[in-house]
Amino acid sequence: xxxxxxxxxxxxxxxxxxxxxxxxxxxxxxxxxxxxxxxxxxxxxxxxxxxxxxxxxxxxxxxxxxxxxxxxxxxxxxxxxxxxxxxxxxxxxxxxxxxxxxxxxxxxxxxxxxxxxxxxxxxxxxxxxxxxxxxxxxxxxxxxxxxxxxxxxxxxxxxxxxxxxxxxxxxxxxxxxxxxxxxxxxxxxxxxxxxxxxxxxxxxxxxxxxxxxxxxxxxxxxxxxxxxxxxxxxxxxxxxxxxxxxxxxxxxxxxxxxxxxxxxxxxxxxxxxxxxxxxxxxxxxxxxxxxxxxxxxxxxxxxxxxxxxxxxxxxxxxxxxxxxxxxxxxxxxxxxxxxxxxxxxxxxxxxxxxxxxxxxxxxxxxxxxxxxxxxxxxxxxxxxxxxxxxxxxxxxxxxxxxxxxxxxxxxxxxxxxxxxx
Amino acid sequence: xxxxxxxxxxxxxxxxxxxxxxxxxxxxxxxxxxxxxxxxxxxxxxxxxxxxxxxxxxxxxxxxxxxxxxxxxxxxxxxxxxxxxxxxxxxxxxxxxxxxxxxxxxxxxxxxxxxxxxxxxxxxxxxxxxxxxxxxxxxxxxxxxxxxxxxxxxxxxxxxxxx
Numbered sequence: 194x195x196x197x198x199x200x201x202x203x204x205x206x207x208x209x210x211x212x213x214x215x216x217x218x219x220x221x222x223x224x225x226x227x228x229x230x231x232x233x234x235x236x237x238x239x240x241x242x243x244x245x246x247x248x249x250x251x252x253x254x255x256x257x258x259x260x261x262x263x264x265x266x267x268x269x270x271x272x273x274x275x276x277x278x279x280x281x282x283x284x285x286x287x288x289x290x291x292x293x294x295x296x297x298x299x300x301x302x303x304x305x306x307x308x309x310x311x312x313x314x315x316x317x318x319x320x321x322x323x324x325x326x327x328x329x330x331x332x333x334x335x336x337x338x339x340x341x342x343x344x345x346x347x348x349x350x351x352x353x354x355x356x357x358x359x360x361x362x363x364x365x366x367x368x369x370x371x372x373x374x375x376x377x378x379x380x381x382x383x384x385x386x387x388x389x390x391x392x393x394x395x396x397x398x399x400x401x402x403x404x405x406x407x408x409x410x411x412x413x414x415x416x417x418x419x420x421x422x423x424x425x426x427x428x429x430x431x432x433x434x435x436x437x438x439x440x441x442x443x444x445x446x447x448x449x450x451x452x453x454x455x456x457x458x459x460x461x462x463x464x465x466x467x468x469x470x471x472x473x474x475x476x477x478x479x480x481x482x483x484x485x486x487x488x489x490x491x492x493x494x495x496x497x498x499x500x501x502x503x504x505x506x507x508x509x510x511x512x513x514x515x516x517x518x519x520x521x522x523x524x525x526x527x528x529x530x531x532x533x534x535x536x537x538x539x540x541x542x543x544x545x546x547x548x549x550x551x552x553x554x555x556x557x558x559x560x561x562x563x564x565x566x567x568x569x570x571x572x573x574x575x576x577x578x579x580x581x582x583x584x585x586x587x588x589x590x591x592x593x594x595x596x597x598x599x600x601x602x603x604x605x606x607x608x609x610x611x612x613x614x
Numbered sequence: 615x616x617x618x619x620x621x622x623x624x625x626x627x628x629x630x631x632x633x634x635x636x637x638x639x640x641x642x643x644x645x646x647x648x649x650x651x652x653x654x655x656x657x658x659x660x661x662x663x664x665x666x667x668x669x670x671x672x673x674x675x676x677x678x679x680x681x682x683x684x685x686x687x688x689x690x691x692x693x694x695x696x697x698x699x700x701x702x703x704x705x706x707x708x709x710x711x712x713x714x715x716x717x718x719x720x721x722x723x724x725x726x727x728x729x730x731x732x733x734x735x736x737x738x739x740x741x742x743x744x745x746x747x748x749x750x751x752x753x754x755x756x757x758x759x760x761x762x763x764x765x766x767x768x769x770x771x772x773x774x775x776x777x
Contacts, residue, residue: 280740319737356637437741
């Protein structure tokens with residue numbers, strides 16, 4: 194068993210309380226940066242740690258922070274992405290519900306490094322419990338002087354506000370999130386300009402995922418080299434894996450980056466239910482292409498999964514066993530993307546509408562012989578041609594299903610029925 | 615139009631968190647929805663007037679985001695997750711079960727106005743799939759028997775003992 198870093202307080206009684214957080218070393222990393230490091234040095238430490246964004250894109254966190262221009266013509270902002278909507282993902286919810294001060298401390302350190310005095314945490318509206326707990330933690334942190342004016346006697350002032358989302362998956366996309374925070378429909382925008390230069394209210398803005406920020410206090414306390422020593426060289430650190438689907442022990446597991454997917458689902462997830470075999474696994478939320486059982490020896494890190502034709506994404510690991518119809522799985526996933534398409538760009542809005550229609554008729558046993566060519570053509574029309582990654586994720590996932598389980602699609606069409614019903 | 619003072623005050627307090635009034639439309643819509651139950655055209659105009667923003671800005675958000683209700687929902691809004699992890703663990707069967715027990719289809723409201731049944735996309739609680747949100751609370755590891763208990767508890771006491 195590896196040492197818990199991100200989940201170290203989970204399971205301790207009243208882990209949400211500031212007094213409990215302090216007893217396990219809480220806010221000492223913030224005290225340390227304020228006393229010992231300049232903002233530039235703080236950014237260098239995070240760069241040296243090799244921390245990469247846990248929201249899914251895997252962008253180097255310290256580098257992102259360094260893009261914020263120095264100087265004070267405009268206020269700078271930190272936005273924490275807690276919109277966690279990628280199906281199969283629940284890690285940020287558990288951090289916020291169980292250890293909200295870890296997130297607040299991580300945000301405070303980031304804000305100090307980039308020169309921000311205000312952060313907004315964009316929490317999805319369904320997470321009512323997490324919002325209440327985080328609100329209470331912010332109040333406690335203000336009362337104890339970890340947030341507010343001149344924190345711990347330094348020149349650094351900082352406060353955090355919660356912005357409640359209202360049910361739109363697309364808000365997890367950073368430009369859409371900023372639109373939403375500014376009171377507009379959440380529709381992605383073209384980059385550049387990048388948020389680090391012109392983000393929230395046209396000001397320099399850093400957007401980091403909850404888990405990314407939760408890694409920061411331990412990096413400060415224990416050093417960049419300690420962090421880099423965990424997991425693969427180019428994708429280091431502790432990682433939260435969300436296990437769900439056909440497993441005996443679904444749940445949230447903290448393990449090093451790079452752990453083999455097979456070990457994760459068999460040893461930690463307990464394997465599939467008695468009498469069943471794993472058919473495929475989606476390793477990083479439904480935007481990540483599925484991997485057939487034969488490919489499970491891949492390491493769970495950004496680079497290994499990309500090389501295997503999938504992605505780490507949000508590390509939402511969904512296990513599918515041999516009772517399951519892949520056409521049905523693909524249909525449900527595309528229905529989701531179709532529902533969540535913001536409607537801004539045509540390939541995503543219209544393309545997914547066609548894809549849903551074709552998949553539904555194949556699953557219903559009414560598929561036509563050229564439907565698979567049609568689907569592939571539609572995937573090509575969507576992939577790479579949309580404003581944001583929503584369309585890409587939909588197309589990549591469907592392509593993987595068609596590639597690895599083509600026989601199942603063909604059987605549906607040839608036999609005029611779903612063989613699993 | 616005069617909004618009751620506490621709604622106005624709560625919206626103004628929310629607006630103080632942002633440098634721009636437009637950012638406060640989303641929290642204001644939640645406050646108004648809690649206060650008024652449903653975001654009718656009149657309520658949306660009230661929100662716009664309190665914040666001093668364009669009415670179209672308020673309308674476009676109320677109709678874009680799914681958690682804002684522009685039509686009445688039942689006293690208990692049963693929101694069953696039907697995304698992949700829940701589907702794999704029996705969400706469809708639970709949907710069929712509730713439709714039968716409540717005598718409504720997905721999207722419908724029972725005649726007594728007590729229950730509205732919706733299916734929703736991933737609730738972010740897949741470790742306890744299948745999951746349903748009722749009001750503010752999540753209920754996980756559901757099966758038909760637990761659903762029956764839950765519906766009975768809601769009907770009889772207006773709440774559920776555990777979550």
